Amino acid sequence: MSSPRGGHRFWTGRRREVLAGYLFVAPQLIGSLVFVLLPLGLVFWYSLHEWNVLAGTFEFTGLDNYDALLNDPALPGVLAATGVFSVGLVVFNLSLALWLALMLNRRLAGTTFFRTVFFSPVVVSLVAWTIVWRFLLQENGGVNGLLDLVGMTGPNWLRGEGTAMLSVIVVQVFKNVGLNMVLFLAALQGVPRELYEAATVDGAGRWRRFRSITVPMISPTILLTSIITVVGSLQVFAQIDVLTSGGPGTSTTVLVYYLYQQAFQFHHFGYGATLSVLLFAIVFVLTFVQWQLRKKWVFHEQ
Amino acid sequence: MRPSMSTPLAAATLAGLLTLTACGGSGSGGDPDGPVSLRVAVWTANDAHLALFDEIADAYIAEHPRVEKITFDPLPFDGYTTALTTQIAGGNAPDLAWIFESSAPDFVSSGALVPLDEVLTETEGYAFDDLLPATTELWSEDGRLFAYPFSTSPFAVFANLDLLAEAGVPTPAEMRGAGEWTWEEVISAASTVAGETGASGMVIRDFDYTGWDYLATLWTGWDARAWDESSVCGFDRPEMVEAMGFLHEAVFEHGALPGPGTSADFFAGEAAYTVTQISRASLLEEAGFAWDLLPLPAGPAGEYAVIGQAGLGVLRVGDHPDIAADFLAHFTAPENSAELAQYFPPPRASQLTAETLASSNPLLTEEQLRETVVAGTVSGVVKPSHLGQEQIAQTVRAQLDALWRPDADVPAVLGDVCGAVQPLLDR
Amino acid sequence: MSSEVATRRPRNPRGTPAGGRRPRGDSARGRLAVYGVLALLSVPFLFPTWWMVTSSLKPAGEIFAFPPSLLPDSPRLDAYQRVFEVQPFAAQYLNSMYIALVVTLGTLAVSSLAGYAFARIRFPGQNALFLVVLVGLLIPSEVTIVPLFQMFNEWGMIDTHWPLILVPILGAPSVLATLIMRQFFIAIPHELEEAGRLDGLGRFALYWRIAMPLARPALGAVAIFTFLHSWNLYLEPIVFLSTPENFTLPQALTHFVDAYGGPMWDVQLAAASMTALPVLVFFIAMQRQFVEGLAHTGLKG
Structure with missing residues (x-):
């Protein structure tokens, strides 16, 4: 940066200020243009083409890919799997995170230990975590071994249509629930004690206090964690690839996994780009809806 | 907030598009006589x-x-x-x-x-x-x-002679001598080993209930094929239904093959037989057990080989x-x-x-x-292959998943396989 | 900042918890029940790591003993040695490490600069530019993976680490970091900067000497987020990289097979343990700063 006291007349304080502003945001802005907006535009462009890697051809095919999208027999199943995964993950993750935060907020001795335990998978490498669960969820694996100890016979988790999806969701929840838990815990700390004391004096029970004080007071955090978790749930890839490869059948083939298969395994890059457009549309609509809902149920905004 | 921003932005994006879509190999040959x-x-x-x-x-x-x-x-x-x-x-x-x-x-x-x-x-x-x-x-x-x-x-069968002896099952050489080296008899022996020793019976290596093309080592014995020269799906043919029915029974009724989601490695001594390529013999250099190598067992359609x-x-x-x-x-x-x-x-x-x-x-x-x-x-x-193999492989895999459960309706599942894969074969 | 986490805040004199969730006279039995539930719930969080480490010390045949044994019969380190024989694991470790560090430092620089400018400098077009940047929040990198592949292809950067460095620092993943930094810088009192201005400091000096030292908690949180994000990347490496020497750890972990595609379970688990444990140990040592840093993100609403 230039010396603090300006040399040139032209560089008045205001001009220097404006220049500093542009220079400061330049890396981020140029990055956004090159690595976000340009590829986003290209996704639309490529979705109008067919690109054959092996033959080295790149042809304009108009709306053919969109036509294929509407007639793709696999797509309804893929969208259903995506929906089930996202809803399951968000509901299970947020309720467990909130419940854990409430438990740890009771301030019993040893809560630091439990906080560390529940948070620790967040820092474990995602693929390592998932590989271990793939072993544990085999029919003769550790989970069924533990169930066996208490006299139960577990199912073949990753090979059953329902249990495979359940497994992917649960493995992902255990991996990341600690993050939301910590955010909730911080939010709970911010709730003024006086509110609870006043409510208790008025004879409000535990559930009533939770519903009328806790939930409204931490609603901004609930909104934020739900947005992050929903968008994150649409990005799940490594877990599917390692645990089920989209199976059994196509019961765990979510949109991002299908996109990867089409573009990078089947080499239908044009169709892959078309699926990207669909994914973008879904993320856009979901975020918009959540943002609108905010006005309805978020209690206060900072 | 300000719509005016969107115009230059679109222009920049478009400019990027134009420079980037000039796609293709940049194969500059370099010096024609250089190193x-x-x-x-x-x-x-x-x-x-x-x-x-x-x-x-x-x-x-x-x-x-x-x-x-x-x-x-x-x-x-x-x-x-x-x-x-x-x-x-x-x-x-x-x-x-x-x-x-x-x-x-x-x-x-x-x-x-x-x-x-x-x-x-x-x-x-x-x-x-x-x-x-x-x-x-x-x-x-x-x-x-x-x-x-x-x-x-070629694909062949490796046998763990120690496990066979432990289960009191004749050696493959003896079975061949008696003209009993058939899938029927081998699966029955494998089932005995699984029951007697706690090890697994037969492992079709690399199949693992996803790599279905390796099953050609079995169904060829029934004269079944995944598709024919004119790309007509063969999964719903009677030969295939019979071969897959045999396999299904072997897995779910006789326990002769480890079920889906269960791991067993022949080369670590965990199974009595495995079907695999003979190049894997190198994995047996340090094997802690006696073994033998044989051609694939005969199927109802006679002897055959798969490479x-x-x-x-x-x-x-x-x-x-x-x-x-x-x-x-x-x-x-x-x-x-x-x-x-x-x-x-x-x-x-x-x-x-x-x-x-x-x-x-x-x-x-x-x-x-x-x-x-x-x-x-x-x-x-x-082994079967076709234009657009990866997508065909995934599609068949997804349909066949329905077969790998005890109560599967074999002919119905195989019919579904053809329904899903025929459009891809026709491309 | 009212965002300290539960266990650190001293009890208030009356012993009422801040959250008020514990009614007067919380019984010993109630407390015991809470401990019981928490202990039971800890199993799925602890057991996988335990199983991973102990199984990596077992021979392949013992890994699938049913029911599983809690400790190896005769622990051995063979698998750890073979990790380095099967793949260039040391190089892969180094790749992941340096990429994550470069990405973390780069993101801190880019996002703190941009966050600072959006929060504290007034310049024409500011709001519009901020909106342009925010679009990145809406676009998971999975959406743009196909064109990004083709762009880097055009630039001759396939099978290099550039895509794994440039995109996270400059692209969509850093936008969240910029947002966090902006929220933090907005809260800095004006008086602090005014004092610096009177001392003749320019914008960069104000940012570097006054704002940045104050922003340590937010920088810490961004660093943690960014490091973990880079360390865990999986789709991007498998799309962009194809030579084992260039692999990153998550990608390498799924490639522990023999020359014929046969699985090497014990070796894979040894590699997974080596990938997971250092970060885990670091976290446990630093867990207070870690968790509190996250709570400081200003994301708590």
Whole structure:
């Protein structure tokens, strides 16, 4: 940066200020243009083409890919799997995170230990975590071994249509629930004690206090964690690839996994780009809806 | 907030589009007489294999001063084809590459490979006619050869004699002698081993309830096929229904094969039999058990053989396809082919004799080699492959998942397979 | 900042918890029940790591003993040695490490600069530019993976680490970091900067000497997020990289197979342990700063 006291007349304080502003945001802005907006535009462009890697051809095919999208027999199943995964993950993750935060907020001795335990998978490498669960969820694996100890016979988790999806969701929840838990815990700390004391004096029970004080007071955090978790749930890839490869059948083939298969395994890059457009549309609509809902149920905004 | 921003933004995006969509290989050949280095993509990372390759390459470099360096670049076996095509797409293609038999149709008919027959026939002492037609068929189109079938490895059965003895089951040799080396009898023996020893019975290696093309090693015994020459799906044919019904029963009623989601490794001593390629014999060097190698058991349709293949091709997009093809001719010439035979069964009629093979395969006896390799290579059926293989493979896999549960309706599932895969075969 | 996490805040004199969830006279039995539930719930969080480490010390055959044994019969380190023979694991470790560090430092620089400017400098077009940047929040990198692949292809950067470095630092993943930094810088009192201005400091000096030292908690949180994000990347490496020497750890972990595609379970688990444990140990040592840093993100609403 230039010396603090300006040399040139032209560089008045205001001009220097404006220049500093542009220079400061330049890396981020140029990055956004090159690595976000340009590829986003290209996704639309490529979705109008067919690109054959092996033959080295790149042809304009108009709306053919969109036509294929509407007639793709696999797509309804893929969208259903995506929906089930996202809803399951968000509901299970947020309720467990909130419940854990409430438990740890009771301030019993040893809560630091439990906080560390529940948070620790967040820092474990995602693929390592998932590989271990793939072993544990085999029919003769550790989970069924533990169930066996208490006299139960577990199912073949990753090979059953329902249990495979359940497994992917649960493995992902255990991996990341600690993050939301910590955010909730911080939010709970911010709730003024006086509110609870006043409510208790008025004879409000535990559930009533939770519903009328806790939930409204931490609603901004609930909104934020739900947005992050929903968008994150649409990005799940490594877990599917390692645990089920989209199976059994196509019961765990979510949109991002299908996109990867089409573009990078089947080499239908044009169709892959078309699926990207669909994914973008879904993320856009979901975020918009959540943002609108905010006005309805978020209690206060900072 | 300010809509005015969107206009220049769109313009910038469009400008980017225009500069970037001028897609295509930037293959600048470089100096026509300058030094050349070649890269060969392979999926083996085995030190012995690579040392042998390097030795053959060094001899070539010594004779061709223009060629500075030849590197054998191991890509991971898992996802090999995806990695290879990604390199091709990324303009980082190797000069030569191993190709799985399953992607042979995709590579051969896309025009990605350089035709080899002229170079090979013109190379002195190459003896092109020595190549067995059964081995080159998959790699040829319109009378031209696009890849050299450098490894033609039949599927065979390895048996763990210790486990068989422990379960009181006759040895495979005894069963063969009694004319009982059939799938029926082998599955019944496998079921006995599973029941008596706690180990697994039969493992069809690499199948693992996803790699269904390996089941060709079983259903060919029923004369079943995944699809025929005119791309008509064969999964719903009576032969296939019978073969798959047999397998289903073997898994879910007799417990002769470990079920889906259960792991058992024959080479770690965890199973009585395994069906796999004979090149895996090298995994038995340190085996802690007695073993034997036999041809595939007979099916209701009689005796049969199935082979897996790997091709070696020259990529058109490389910088020096002509030199790469010349190196391929050297690499696979008779004397080098004989060297390679210790790991990769050769496609040459003159070298496909039990004596030649035995001299370089210390782990296997002449008899084992004659019955599995020699006979298998000449008469074997190649594992199924088709244009658009990856998508077909995934589609069939997804449909077949419904079969791998105890209460599956075998004919109905196989009908669904054809319903889903026929449109892809028709493309 | 009212965002300290539960266990650190001293109890208030009356012993009423801040959250008020514990009614007067919380019984010993109630407390015991809470402990019981928490202990039971800990199993799925602890057991996988335990199983991973102990199984990596077992021979392949013992890994699938049923029911699983808690400790190896005769622990051995063979698998750890073979990790380095099967793959260039040391190089892969180094790749992951240096990429994550470069990405973390780069993101801190880019996002703190942009966050600072958006929060504290007034310049024309500011709001519009901020909106342009925010679009990145809406676009998971999975959406743009196909064109990004083709762009890097065009630039000759396939099978190099550039895509794994440039996109996270400059592209969509850093936008969240910029947002966090902006929220933090907005809260800095004006008086602090005014004092610096009177001392003759320019914008960069104000940012570097006054704002940045104050922003340590937010920088810490961004660093943690970014490091973990880069360390865990999986789709991007498998799309962009194809040579084992260039692999990153998550990608390498799924490639522990023998020359014929046969699985090497014990070796894979040894590699997974080596990938997971250092970060885990670091976290446990630093867990207070870690968790509190996250709570400081200003994301708590």
